[in-house]
Amino acid sequence: MADQGEVKLLKTWSSLFGLRVVWALKLKGIPYESVDEDLTNKSDLLLQYNPVHTKVPVLIHNGKPICESLVILEYIDETWSQNPPSLLPQDPIQRASARFWAKFMDEKALPSMWQAFTKKGREQEEGLASIAEKLKLLEAELEGKKFFGGEEIGIPDFALGWLVNLVPVFEEILGLKIVDEERHPSLSEWSRRISDIRVIEESWPPRDKLVTKWAAIRDHFLATARASSG
Amino acid sequence: MEKKNQPLQFDDDDEDEVVLFGTWSSSRCTRVEIALKQKGIPYRYVEVDLQNKGELFLSYNPVHKAVPVLVHNGKPIAESLLILEYIDEFWSDRGPKLLPEDSYQRAKVRFWSNFCDDKMIPATFQMVLTGGKAEEVEKAVKEFDELLTLFEQGIQRDLPATFSTHRSDDGGEAMGFLEIVVGINVCNYAAIEETVAGMIDEAKHPAFASWVNAIKEKPLMKELLPRHDQLVTKIKGMLASVP
Numbered sequence: 001m002a003d004q005g006e007v008k009l010l011k012t013w014s015s016l017f018g019l020r021v022v023w024a025l026k027l028k029g030i031p032y033e034s035v036d037e038d039l040t041n042k043s044d045l046l047l048q049y050n051p052v053h054t055k056v057p058v059l060i061h062n063g064k065p066i067c068e069s070l071v072i073l074e075y076i077d078e079t080w081s082q083n084p085p086s087l088l089p090q091d092p093i094q095r096a097s098a099r100f101w102a103k104f105m106d107e108k109a110l111p112s113m114w115q116a117f118t119k120k121g122r123e124q125e126e127g128l129a130s131i132a133e134k135l136k137l138l139e140a141e142l143e144g145k146k147f148f149g150g151e152e153i154g155i156p157d158f159a160l161g162w163l164v165n166l167v168p169v170f171e172e173i174l175g176l177k178i179v180d181e182e183r184h185p186s187l188s189e190w191s192r193r194i195s196d197i198r199v200i201e202e203s204w205p206p207r208d209k210l211v212t213k214w215a216a217i218r219d220h221f222l223a224t225a226r227a228s229s230g
Numbered sequence: 231m232e233k234k235n236q237p238l239q240f241d242d243d244d245e246d247e248v249v250l251f252g253t254w255s256s257s258r259c260t261r262v263e264i265a266l267k268q269k270g271i272p273y274r275y276v277e278v279d280l281q282n283k284g285e286l287f288l289s290y291n292p293v294h295k296a297v298p299v300l301v302h303n304g305k306p307i308a309e310s311l312l313i314l315e316y317i318d319e320f321w322s323d324r325g326p327k328l329l330p331e332d333s334y335q336r337a338k339v340r341f342w343s344n345f346c347d348d349k350m351i352p353a354t355f356q357m358v359l360t361g362g363k364a365e366e367v368e369k370a371v372k373e374f375d376e377l378l379t380l381f382e383q384g385i386q387r388d389l390p391a392t393f394s395t396h397r398s399d400d401g402g403e404a405m406g407f408l409e410i411v412v413g414i415n416v417c418n419y420a421a422i423e424e425t426v427a428g429m430i431d432e433a434k435h436p437a438f439a440s441w442v443n444a445i446k447e448k449p450l451m452k453e454l455l456p457r458h459d460q461l462v463t464k465i466k467g468m469l470a471s472v473p
Contacts (some may be wrong), residue, residue: 051384052345052380052384061334064334066334066337066338066341067341068340068341068344071337071340071341071344072337074336074337074340075333075334075336075337078333078336079333092316092319092320093302093305093307093316095315095316095319096307096312096313096315096316097307099312099315100293100307100308100309100312103309103312104293137293
C-alpha cells in the first residue's frame, strides 16, 4: 500500500456529515487523527482550513484541506482507489445516479426533515408531508437492492446514514413515527443492514447524548419562533 | 404537432444517441451544450416548455421535473454538474478533460462549482427578485459582492492557475469545468446590468472581471450563450411581475 500521508478529520462528536467521512476512512482502512470541534468556539485550525463556510467536516490530507462531506467522500475514493471498497460504481451512468441520490438526500430529504423537526403547527405538518414524500421516492429507488448503488455500500448510502441513527431520535422527541416497516419495508431492511456493518455500528454517537442535544435544538427553534412572532 | 411527446426513435446503426432537454435562457443548460460541443459529441437539443412539460420529459426527470436532462441511449442523467461529470467520464478520450487529473484540484473545482450554484446563482437571481426597488437592489449588489470576494480569494488560494487567460497546452481555447460552470453566467451579469444594476465592480475584482470577460470571447460561448437582447426582454418581464 502506498504511503498515504497524514490524514486529519475536523468534525464534531455528533455531526451527521462528519460521520460519513469517518465511515469512509474506516471502511477503507485509512488511519487518521480525529479532532472534535466545539462550534460555539471554533478552533484556529477550522477557521484556517475552511475560511469560506467555517463548517465541519474538513479533511486535511498532508496539510491540504478538503471541505464539504460529499466532495470529501469523492476525494477519498479517488485518492485511495486501491483500498476497497469503492465508494462509487465504475459505470458512468451508475455513478451519475449515485451522485444524484446523494445530492437528493442532502438537498431535498434533509431540509424536509429539518422543517418537520424544528417547526410546529402547519409548518411542521408541511415538513412532515414533505419528508413522507421524499421517503416514498427513496423507498421506490431502493426497492430490490441491497444498497442504493446495488450490491455494495457507497456514497448515497453514507448520505442517508442519518435516517438510521438520527431519525429514531427525532421520532422519540416528536412522539411521531416517520419511518415504519409497513410504508418503508426496503428502507427498514436497509437500515438494519447499515447498522450491522461493524465500523458504522461502533461509530454511532451515544443515543442519550443525541436525544439531549436535539431536544434542546428543537426547544431553541420553537422559542425563537415564538419570540419573533411577538 | 406533438413531436415532443413521442418516444425517442433511435436508428439501430447509430453509435450513440444523445439528446439534451433544456431551456434557452438557463445557464445550467448552456453549460451542458458547451461541454458536448467542446468534446465534439453530436446531440439533439429539445427546448422544453416549462409551462407544459410533457410526459416524455417528465418521464426522464420524475424527481425534480427540471432542466437540463441529458438522455444518452435512452438513459437519463439529471443535474447540470452531474451531467458535466458524466460527459467527462463517459467520453474521457474525446478532447481535453473538463476536470483536472489531480484529485485535490478536482475536490477544489467541485467545491467552488457548488459555491457558484448554491450561493452565487441565487444571489444573481435575487437581483431580479428585487423588482428594481432601490434599497433592495443595493442590498442584493452588496450580497453578491461579498460572495464574489470569497470566490475570487478562494480561487486564487485553491486553484491559482484558473484566472490566467492562457490555459494548458491546447492553445487556450478549450474551457475547463469551472470556466464552463461559472463563466456561463457572464451573460446574466450583462443583462442584469442593463435592466437592474451593475453587479461586478471591476476595479475591486479585476481578476474575476478579466477572467469572465475573456471567457465571453471564447468561440463556443459566442455561439451558445443566450442572446443579450432576448435575456434583457425576459428579465424586464420578470421585473414587471414582481409585486
